[in-house]
Amino acid sequence: MRDYVIMTDSCCDLNAYMAQQMDLYVLPLMLHMDGKDYPNLLDGSAISPEEFYGKIRCGKLATTSAANVGQFEDAMGSVLAQGKDIVCLCFSSALSTTYQSAVIAANEVIADYPDGRIYVVDTLCASLGQGLLLYLAHEQKKNGLNADELASWAEQTKGKICHWFTVDDLNYLKLGGRVSATTALLGTMLSIKPVMHMSDEGKLTAVGKARGRKGSLTALIDAVERLAIAPEKQTMFICHGDCEAEARWIAEELKTRLGVKAVYINYIGPVIGSHTGPNTVGLFFIGSER
Numbered sequence: 001m002r003d004y005v006i007m008t009d010s011c012c013d014l015n016a017y018m019a020q021q022m023d024l025y026v027l028p029l030m031l032h033m034d035g036k037d038y039p040n041l042l043d044g045s046a047i048s049p050e051e052f053y054g055k056i057r058c059g060k061l062a063t064t065s066a067a068n069v070g071q072f073e074d075a076m077g078s079v080l081a082q083g084k085d086i087v088c089l090c091f092s093s094a095l096s097t098t099y100q101s102a103v104i105a106a107n108e109v110i111a112d113y114p115d116g117r118i119y120v121v122d123t124l125c126a127s128l129g130q131g132l133l134l135y136l137a138h139e140q141k142k143n144g145l146n147a148d149e150l151a152s153w154a155e156q157t158k159g160k161i162c163h164w165f166t167v168d169d170l171n172y173l174k175l176g177g178r179v180s181a182t183t184a185l186l187g188t189m190l191s192i193k194p195v196m197h198m199s200d201e202g203k204l205t206a207v208g209k210a211r212g213r214k215g216s217l218t219a220l221i222d223a224v225e226r227l228a229i230a231p232e233k234q235t236m237f238i239c240h241g242d243c244e245a246e247a248r249w250i251a252e253e254l255k256t257r258l259g260v261k262a263v264y265i266n267y268i269g270p271v272i273g274s275h276t277g278p279n280t281v282g283l284f285f286i287g288s289e290r
Helices: 016-021 049-057 069-080 098-112 127-142 147-160 170-175 181-190 212-227 244-258 270-276
Strands: 004-009 024-027 030-033 036-039 062-065 085-090 118-122 161-166 192-198 204-211 235-240 262-267 281-286
Touching: 004 069, 004 127, 004 147, 016 024, 024 069, 030 049, 030 270, 049 062, 049 270, 062 270, 069 085, 069 098, 085 098, 085 127, 085 147, 098 118, 118 147, 127 147, 127 161, 127 235, 127 262, 127 281, 147 161, 161 212, 192 212, 204 212, 212 244, 212 281, 235 244, 244 262, 244 281
Parallel strands: 004 024, 004 085, 085 118, 235 262
Antiparallel strands: 030 036, 030 062, 161 192, 161 281, 192 204, 235 281
């Protein structure tokens, strides 16, 4: 059985240490801000989360771009040249062209390595939802799944990765076309906070509203209670847009209310954070459905 590498992109929002422990090959997306280009590196060496959120809190605007075909061709070629196969788990195709770039690159590169195999999976996930799928995939690899089996497992599992999140400022979603200007204005005036999730198609979808910040955070925990499969046995992931104290409050509530033993917390990276804004909180777990 040939060895293989799990490849992904930086929208997984894992920290660099965890990605290294999982032996992931991570390609960065790009952030464009203040006339500069910053690769979204998991170690924050190009731009740290603190610096990024500090800038957007001061009103700086950012744009992003996907990982391109050339990046994937170089990365995939270097792995296949070592005699290893690739399982590439990509950011949702509904939110980025990264997956399409990976597919194009795989078809180009494999022609030079007829004995190699590249499996490209559209995870339909984002941020630490993608990170959670990678974490579970790494566990499956350690348990002995080969590349073909792991790709099949990922296809079967991705629809069970629940993404539930809330934002503090609707104007960032307005700029991204996720909510109307009227909704953003009324929500801000009335302190209405949207509760959103990732649909089966990998799109961000509003599924409810909560009055006030505490209500929206509690709604995330309520979703776990409704949907999670054996929550006390899961490792759950929480991402935050520079509001770690609230992420930790959710983690403690999960442990107290639902008996969750392990919770991993990390920043929302600058690529996704540029579209969701500061004080966004997301909660990710395995559920009976999304």
